[in-house]
Amino acid sequence: MASALINVPARARRGEVIEVKTLISHPMETGFRRSQLGALIPRDIIRLFVCTYNGTEVFRAELHPAIAANPFIVFSTVATESGTIAFRWTGDNGFSVAESVTIAVD
Amino acid sequence: MRRLCAAAGAIAVAASAFAGEIPHSERRSGYDFMSRETRAMQDDDSANPGLLWVLDGEGLWHRKTGTASRSCADCHGDARASMKGVAARHPSFDAAQGRPVSLEQRINVCRINQQKAPPLAWESRDLLALTAYVARQSRGLPIDLAIDQRTRPFLDAGRAAFHRRQGQLNLACSQCHDDNWGRRLAGNIVPQAHPTGYPLYRLEWQSLGSLQRRLRNCLVGMRAEAHEYGAPELVDLELFLMWRAGGMTFEAPAVRP
Amino acid sequence: MKRRPSRRQFLLAAGRAAAGIGLVSVLEVKPARATPAEMQEAVRKVVGSARVNTGKVKLEVPPLVENGNAVPLTVSVESPTTETDHVRAIHLFTEKNPQPDVVSFRLGPRAGRASVATRIRLADTQTVVAICELSDGSFWSGSAAVVVTLAACLEET
Numbered sequence: 001m002a003s004a005l006i007n008v009p010a011r012a013r014r015g016e017v018i019e020v021k022t023l024i025s026h027p028m029e030t031g032f033r034r035s036q037l038g039a040l041i042p043r044d045i046i047r048l049f050v051c052t053y054n055g056t057e058v059f060r061a062e063l064h065p066a067i068a069a070n071p072f073i074v075f076s077t078v079a080t081e082s083g084t085i086a087f088r089w090t091g092d093n094g095f096s097v098a099e100s101v102t103i104a105v106d
Numbered sequence: 107m108r109r110l111c112a113a114a115g116a117i118a119v120a121a122s123a124f125a126g127e128i129p130h131s132e133r134r135s136g137y138d139f140m141s142r143e144t145r146a147m148q149d150d151d152s153a154n155p156g157l158l159w160v161l162d163g164e165g166l167w168h169r170k171t172g173t174a175s176r177s178c179a180d181c182h183g184d185a186r187a188s189m190k191g192v193a194a195r196h197p198s199f200d201a202a203q204g205r206p207v208s209l210e211q212r213i214n215v216c217r218i219n220q221q222k223a224p225p226l227a228w229e230s231r232d233l234l235a236l237t238a239y240v241a242r243q244s245r246g247l248p249i250d251l252a253i254d255q256r257t258r259p260f261l262d263a264g265r266a267a268f269h270r271r272q273g274q275l276n277l278a279c280s281q282c283h284d285d286n287w288g289r290r291l292a293g294n295i296v297p298q299a300h301p302t303g304y305p306l307y308r309l310e311w312q313s314l315g316s317l318q319r320r321l322r323n324c325l326v327g328m329r330a331e332a333h334e335y336g337a338p339e340l341v342d343l344e345l346f347l348m349w350r351a352g353g354m355t356f357e358a359p360a361v362r363p
Numbered sequence: 364m365k366r367r368p369s370r371r372q373f374l375l376a377a378g379r380a381a382a383g384i385g386l387v388s389v390l391e392v393k394p395a396r397a398t399p400a401e402m403q404e405a406v407r408k409v410v411g412s413a414r415v416n417t418g419k420v421k422l423e424v425p426p427l428v429e430n431g432n433a434v435p436l437t438v439s440v441e442s443p444t445t446e447t448d449h450v451r452a453i454h455l456f457t458e459k460n461p462q463p464d465v466v467s468f469r470l471g472p473r474a475g476r477a478s479v480a481t482r483i484r485l486a487d488t489q490t491v492v493a494i495c496e497l498s499d500g501s502f503w504s505g506s507a508a509v510v511v512t513l514a515a516c517l518e519e520t
Binding site for chain 2: 425427428429430432433435512513
């Protein structure tokens with residue numbers, strides 16, 4: 001059950017800098033840990049996080065195993081117009097989660 | 107391990123200065139011993155990973171399941187109203203079993219009897235999510251275990267376990283958590299062991315986990331027998347610890363190092 | 364009376380003998396840790412031959428953390444964040460994790476504020492380095508040292 005928590009203001013003034021907080025459920029298995037029997041647990045991480053604002057990419061993060069489990073990323077963007085802010089996380093083993101929020105900009 | 111053995115040995119010797127139970131006014135949640143940053147992680151609902159399980163739990167609350175095809179919501183309605191205070195009162199007495207049960211066990215009793223569904227495994231994603239969702243509804247409320255003649259024997263058993271020396275280190279819970287709280291064990295501060303925030307996201311686990319998981323961790327660290335999940339010894343200890351924390355604010359889902 | 368070899372002579376002879384057989388008495392086990400040199404190499408991959416200036420980048424990390432599994436971190440860059448003067452990217456590196464790369468953030472003029480926060484893993488007490496690339500192609504770096512403590516009781520699942 002992948003779930004994501006997104007915190008974006010529902011409305012903003014045009015030109016205002018808004019803070020976007022994202023939290024997604026994922027173990028971010030590093031590939032460096034060993035099981036009780038000594039076998040290497042294979043890497044399984046989110047590799048890419050992309051945010052688009054009405055279709056235009058405004059932020060991207062390329063993740064490595066050193067990002068903590070349940071990746072938490074906070075960034076800023078300018079509230080340019082009303083519309084949809086979309087998020088997509090992709091990673092190993094076909095991991096792909098998409099979420100979006102709407103924002104009203106006056 | 108060697109580090110822990112040496113430190114615990116030192117504590118066992120020092121415990122001749124027996125301090126006894128913590129006075130009511132000096133009781134502090136594990137929250138107070140954490141760094142500013144970890145506290146901030148707990149306080150911010152958009153940063154607290156425990157909320158991911160709460161979100162999952164909310165979904166499960168509304169999902170019909172079992173041969174009875176019933177969801178939790180079908181009987182209990184809106185959890186924000188019906189589950190308010192429930193977690194802060196558990197473990198609580200279950201008449202059918204004739205003994206107190208933890209919140210996780212209570213959820214499974216409902217699944218078996220009302221939903222006609224198989225019980226959820228301990229520490230499974232679904233059970234943690236449902237427990238976290240229910241526990242979240244008690245956040246901010248005072249812990250309030252009602253002890254009566256039915257539950258008193260179990261409370262006494264839990265208290266005895268807390269004070270009993272056990273395991274290879276011949277160490278009792280009280281020696282760390284009553285007598286040496288606030289001091290350091292291998293670089294970490296020893297808390298008072300009040301279960302004010304369970305189930306909680308432990309940074310060491312990189313996951314949400316139950317109080318029983320934490321108790322088993324401690325028992326393994328003490329080189330004592332780690333009872334199986336759901337064992338009466340663990341539930342009795344849970345009952346005692348929650349009673350001992352009576353009046354303190356419930357923080358679930360908390361974050362701890 | 365047979366002359367007993369001095370300790371130094373004995374060790375040299377043993378070493379030569381070992382080398383002669385082709386065996387080395389030291390067992391080479393690569394630790395699961397990068398080195399500061401590997402971190403520099405990772406930085407080079409991003410920066411190329413460009414010069415890395417010190418400044419403009421602020422790394423906020425707690426100086427001591429209770430657990431290396433989730434270290435909160437905020438990296439911010441002094442920048443007007445305009446169409447012509449903004450931060451293109453911020454890269455984070457560590458010197459002692461098994462791998463030096465942590466994350467690369469791609470920003471741009473629409474960022475509003477060149478500030479990103481996340482939680483990272485630190486395998487040991489070490490220094491975290493942030494490299495930022497500005498829209499004019501210049502690189503700037505900042506760093507912070509973190510002390511990492513471990514949990515006292517390790518679980519055996």
